[in-house]
Amino acid sequence: MSGWTHKQRALAVVLCLSLSFTALAGRLVDLQVFRRTELAGVAESNREQVVRRQGRRGEIRDCNNNLLANSQSVRIVAADPSITASNAPAIAQKLAPFLKLDLAVLQAKLTGSGKYVRLKTKVDEDTIAQIKALNIRGLVFEDQLLRTYPNGPLASHVLGFVDNEHRGVQGIESVLEQYLQGLAGYEVIERDRKGREIRALRAEGIGPRDGFHVVLTIDQVIQHIAETELDKAMAEFHPSAGVIIVTRPKTGEILAMSSRPTFDPNQPGNAPADSRRNRCVSDVAEPGSTFKIVVASGALNEGTIRLDDRFDCENGAWLYGGRILHDAHPYSVLSVSEILYKSSNIGAAKIAIQRLGAAKLYQYIRNFGFGRKTGIALPGEVSGIAHPLTRWTPLSISRIPMGHEIAATPLQMIMAVNAMANGGRLFKPQIIKSIVDENNVPLLTYPPQQIAQPITPRASILMAAALRKVPAADGTAPKAAVKGYDAAGKTGTAQKIENGQYVRKYYSSFIGYLPAADPEISILVSLDNPTSGSYYGGTVAGPVFRGVAEKVTQYLAIPPQFAEPEEKKVAQL
Amino acid sequence: MRSNRKREPLRFGTVARSLLTCMSIGAIGVGYVWQKNQIYRLGDEIKKREATLLASEKRNTMLAAQLAQLKSPAWLEARCQHYGLGLVAPREAQTIRLLEPGPEWDTRFLPAVRPAPSTKPRQVVSR
Numbered sequence: 001m002s003g004w005t006h007k008q009r010a011l012a013v014v015l016c017l018s019l020s021f022t023a024l025a026g027r028l029v030d031l032q033v034f035r036r037t038e039l040a041g042v043a044e045s046n047r048e049q050v051v052r053r054q055g056r057r058g059e060i061r062d063c064n065n066n067l068l069a070n071s072q073s074v075r076i077v078a079a080d081p082s083i084t085a086s087n088a089p090a091i092a093q094k095l096a097p098f099l100k101l102d103l104a105v106l107q108a109k110l111t112g113s114g115k116y117v118r119l120k121t122k123v124d125e126d127t128i129a130q131i132k133a134l135n136i137r138g139l140v141f142e143d144q145l146l147r148t149y150p151n152g153p154l155a156s157h158v159l160g161f162v163d164n165e166h167r168g169v170q171g172i173e174s175v176l177e178q179y180l181q182g183l184a185g186y187e188v189i190e191r192d193r194k195g196r197e198i199r200a201l202r203a204e205g206i207g208p209r210d211g212f213h214v215v216l217t218i219d220q221v222i223q224h225i226a227e228t229e230l231d232k233a234m235a236e237f238h239p240s241a242g243v244i245i246v247t248r249p250k251t252g253e254i255l256a257m258s259s260r261p262t263f264d265p266n267q268p269g270n271a272p273a274d275s276r277r278n279r280c281v282s283d284v285a286e287p288g289s290t291f292k293i294v295v296a297s298g299a300l301n302e303g304t305i306r307l308d309d310r311f312d313c314e315n316g317a318w319l320y321g322g323r324i325l326h327d328a329h330p331y332s333v334l335s336v337s338e339i340l341y342k343s344s345n346i347g348a349a350k351i352a353i354q355r356l357g358a359a360k361l362y363q364y365i366r367n368f369g370f371g372r373k374t375g376i377a378l379p380g381e382v383s384g385i386a387h388p389l390t391r392w393t394p395l396s397i398s399r400i401p402m403g404h405e406i407a408a409t410p411l412q413m414i415m416a417v418n419a420m421a422n423g424g425r426l427f428k429p430q431i432i433k434s435i436v437d438e439n440n441v442p443l444l445t446y447p448p449q450q451i452a453q454p455i456t457p458r459a460s461i462l463m464a465a466a467l468r469k470v471p472a473a474d475g476t477a478p479k480a481a482v483k484g485y486d487a488a489g490k491t492g493t494a495q496k497i498e499n500g501q502y503v504r505k506y507y508s509s510f511i512g513y514l515p516a517a518d519p520e521i522s523i524l525v526s527l528d529n530p531t532s533g534s535y536y537g538g539t540v541a542g543p544v545f546r547g548v549a550e551k552v553t554q555y556l557a558i559p560p561q562f563a564e565p566e567e568k569k570v571a572q573l
Numbered sequence: 574m575r576s577n578r579k580r581e582p583l584r585f586g587t588v589a590r591s592l593l594t595c596m597s598i599g600a601i602g603v604g605y606v607w608q609k610n611q612i613y614r615l616g617d618e619i620k621k622r623e624a625t626l627l628a629s630e631k632r633n634t635m636l637a638a639q640l641a642q643l644k645s646p647a648w649l650e651a652r653c654q655h656y657g658l659g660l661v662a663p664r665e666a667q668t669i670r671l672l673e674p675g676p677e678w679d680t681r682f683l684p685a686v687r688p689a690p691s692t693k694p695r696q697v698v699s700r
Contacts, residue, residue, distance in 0.1 A: 056634070067641035073631040125631050150641035199623075200616030224646035484665055554662050559670060 047190050048203070055182020057147065058211030060159055060172055062220040063255075063433055065440075069149050069159055069173070069265075071166070075128045076142040077119045083138030084110040091136055098131050099123065122146050147173075149265045155223050157278035158216070158257050158378065158431065161265035169268075170276060172214060172432070175377050179435050182211040212443060215433045217253040222246050222552055226256035229547045230525075234260050237530035237540055239508075243279050243410045244544070245524045246552060249418040249513055251448035252427025254376075255521070255552075281374075281381040284407040285507045285528070288494025289476075289537070290417075291403030292348040293463060295356060296340055297420055298364035301459040304355040307337045307466055311350045318346045321395045325349055325402075328493075328536075341469040343476045343491060348401040358397045362389050365400070367454035368416040369426060370408050375451075376429040384408040403494055410509075414524040417511045420463050421488070421519040424455035464488050468516040471542070480510055480542030482549045484560030488516035489545065491537035496529065505529045510541035514549060520558050523548050 004012070031039060060069040077099060084091050088110040096103045099120045109117050121144060123131075128141055147162045160171020167181070168174035187205035189197045226244040234242055246256040259279040263271030277283070299305040316330030327344050339347030352361050365371065371386025385407035387396070399405045408416075411429055419426035428449040435444040455463075467488035471480040476491040489512020496505040509526035513519040525541040525548070534540055553560075642648060653660045672678040 066644065067637055070634055070638055070641075072634050072638060124635055125628065126635075148638045150638045151645045151647065154645065154647065197620060198613070198616065199620040200612045202616075221646050224650075551662065554665070557668075557670075560665055 049189055049191060051187045051189055053185045053187065053208045054145070055184060055208035056210040057145070057162075057166060057182060058180040059213045060180075061213060061215050062218050062223075063216060063253075064219065065215065066220050067150055068155060068216070068218075068220065069147060072146045072148050073125070074121075074144050074146045075123045075125070076121045076144050077123050077128070077131065078140040078142060079110055079117050079119055080115050080138045080140065081110060081112045081117055082115050084136075085112075091138075094134050094136065095119070095131065098127050116140070147265075151220065152266065153262045153264045154220065154227060155218055155257070156263055156265045157259045157276070157280070158218060159265055160379075161268040170380075171278070171378060172216065174379050176214050176432070176435070180211045180214060183209040185209070210438055212435050212437055213440075214435055217248075217255065217430055217433045218257065219255050221555055223256040223258065225551045225555065226548055227258045227262075229544055229551075230258050230260055232547070233525070233527060233540075233544045236532065237527055238532045239527040239530040241279055241283075241528040243283075243524070243526045244548060245280055245410055245414050246548065247414055247418060247429070247522050249421040249427075249519045249522045252415065252418065252430045253433075253448070254429055254431045257431070278378060278380060279528075280410045281376060281378050282409070284382055284384045284409055285526075286404050286406065286494040286497070287408050287413055288403040288492035288507060288509065289343045289345070289348075290413060290490045290492035290509055290511050291406065291408075292340060292343065292401060293420060293467065293490050294364055294368055294370075294416065295348050295352045295361060295401040296336060296466070297455050297459055297463050298360060299351050299355045300336075300462050301364075301424075301455040302356065302360060305336050305351060307462055308335050310335050311339060311347045311354075313339070313344045313346045313350075316346070318349070320349065320353075320398045323395060325398055337466040337469065340466040340490070341472070341475040345402040349398040352397050352401040358389060358392060361397065361400065362386075362392075364454060365406070367426075367452055368419060369412055369452070370406065370416070374409075374411055374415055374429050376411060377432050381411075382409060384412055403492060410524050410526055413509075414511055414522060417490070417513065417524070418522050419452075419454055420460055420467075421513040421516075421522055422460070423457040424453050424460045425450050426452040426454055464516045467512075470538075471512065471546075475538075476536070477510055477538035477542035477545075479539060480512060480545045482514060482546050482553070484562050485514045485549070485553060485558075486516045486561040487512050487514035487549065488519075489513065491542065492526075493535060493537045506535040508535055508537040508540040510537050510545045512545050512549070514553070515558070515561050517561075520556065521549070521552055523552070 057071040059067060059071075062068055077095075079091075088107050091110055092103055092107040095101075096106050099106065101120060106119065109119055131139070132141075145166050147166065149156070149159060149161075156171075158171055160173035160175075161169055162173055163169050168177040173180065185206045185208035188203040189205075190201040190203070192198055226246055230242050230244045233239070242260040244256065244258045245254065247254050257278075257280050259277075261271075261275040263275045268276065296305075300307075310333050313327060313331035313334050315332055316327040318325045325346055327346050329342070331338075331342060331344050331347070334342060334344055334347050336347075336351065338344070339351070352358075356364075365386050370384055372383050373381050387405070392400075396405050415426065415429055428451050430446055430448060432446050434442045434446065436442050467490055468486060469475050470489050470491060471477050471482070471487050477489065480489055480491075481487065489510055492507070492509040492511070494507040494509075495502045496507055497503070498505070507526065507528055508530055509524065511522070511524045513522035523545050525544040527540055527544075529535075530540045552558075652658075
């Protein structure tokens, strides 16, 4: 090189530089032109991110807008043991009081293998803020949605619950999934080197829409009354299951629907599947004597009987179709009214056979809504059993009037009684009042829906006149009488069938309404196989009816029909 | 032949124009950077407020659930029992019902309030 001239050396430098720059230019062309699409994609994916945002699930409220279910954002606290292991005892000491975990368990988790260990789920935001203030390295906080039912097991069969994906599984949660579930939104965001969003560069986004809120016809106070009384009855009579339904006969609105055994929707997995079944709509049973009202009202409606018509009740045993039909107590001649309030099986059978006929009886059974679903907005409803006429045996017409050979859900029974109480108008049972948006503006409202008129208002008044004697001293349910109120109702004590045979197990029920002349509420109480003491509907379910009715009338401020003397009032004060 | 420009004295106008142009360009540049900075700062502020709003909403739902639990009949009943307050719903005997003016009110109270109708025949005046 020493022999090179100045010009040659300069040329060599220029050549080297030119080659270098040519190589660089080539590389640039390769990156910018030939691999442009691929690299732009990589760069974009490093920088941009599509974030999905889920709308909050709607609330479920009672008819007074009290919260029955809502969704909360909570956190999962996790740790990276590769970071926390070195200082596990000190971290465990700090965290244990906040996470309410055993110190040894927590320490074991913090020293475990791997890079991720879940310490606790469902931790609220306040606790998270306190943990963050401790400034512990190696902790991870993840978002989690939690469906909360503040009243615990109250109305659990109506509300249902959600699964891990926050989708409704049962009850209203399941039926109204499309309204409760919000719509997800998304945002295209850009992140800086540390992974933080650069808000100014947010490209596009559609915000999530929260789910709509559902307002039920259930009143949480009445529901609480029903559940408390049902719990008392379960403790006293030890039945295998129990049901109480409270409705408003004039509209078909359900004010309370309780079923036992029950479960806590906050922890649905802790209860057996059997406890999660809503027996009000999914269980059928032979209704027993409560079904006599269908026969009597049908015959009254047809004008083939009057309340004072008399039937020979054969002193408690009547041979019909080769089989003997029995009464619980022997009666000689009873009027229609007495047949109802003394609950004579023979009398009811004679009304059906002699005054109504099989075809008409079947017609009234169908008109009152038996043998088909009521159409309530709850999952798992069954139709019950009402065999068509072609499948009736010669004995059927003597057995169906006393509530055998037919099966109905508790809901079907109370809706039929509601029709009787309400001038013969059969309403569709209503459990959803409205669906509202986040500003409480109703999007959908559900007005009362009359679906049939099985009997005339006249027949309805006549039935009320007969049924108001049931909770009286000489009726079958004197213990169902509500002080100060003119109540009407009917008892039912149906023998249960197991393996095709009637066994010594009973289904005790009472369905009543009050005030009898202008009903404000109707209540169904049914206990499946009470094992302590009596099993008659009047003595088992009757007092439960009274307990619920007294409290509900007080709560709804339904004025009594029979005023107490002033001096007695003053004495009580 | 033109004289050498290097020898010519600087003209104030030319210098002023040049300075003004440079300052304008500089100001536009600084303004652009300032504006960008403001946009980023505003973005950060929006983000902080969004985070606060979200946290408030989360807290709101949590408090709503807590409030609902505290207002639930079962909870209230348990608290009443716990503190032995003896609070129960009023009995019918302890209830005084006030009638709203209406048909029932009219039939029960109106005859006593309204003055007795005059027996004197009313005079009809035609105009």
